[in-house]
Amino acid sequence: MLKLGLIRLITNHFSSPVLLVKKKDGTWYFCADYQTLNTITIKYWFPFPTVNDMLDEFYRAFYFTKLELRASYHQV
Numbered sequence: 001m002l003k004l005g006l007i008r009l010i011t012n013h014f015s016s017p018v019l020l021v022k023k024k025d026g027t028w029y030f031c032a033d034y035q036t037l038n039t040i041t042i043k044y045w046f047p048f049p050t051v052n053d054m055l056d057e058f059y060r061a062f063y064f065t066k067l068e069l070r071a072s073y074h075q076v
Contacts, residue, residue: 013040014037014040015037016032016033016034016036016037017032017033018030018031018032018033019031019032019033
């Protein structure tokens with residue numbers, strides 16, 4: 001596949017190798033190895049707030065701007 005130009009070699013630090021593993025029934029299983037990517041990523045320093053904590057912060061709020069709603073849409 002490399003010689004045919006269907007795939008190409010990537011030396012990016014944030015890429016991960018992929019394998020096609022043959023199953024017992026003859027079909028192929030796509031498998032990605034993220035071990036090296038996990039070693040260079042920075043872990044979260046603070047845990048994500050829970051939904052209850054987020055709702056407690058908004059408990060007495062009456063007015064929201066569009067920017068606040070747009071930025072917080074995926075967090076709530």
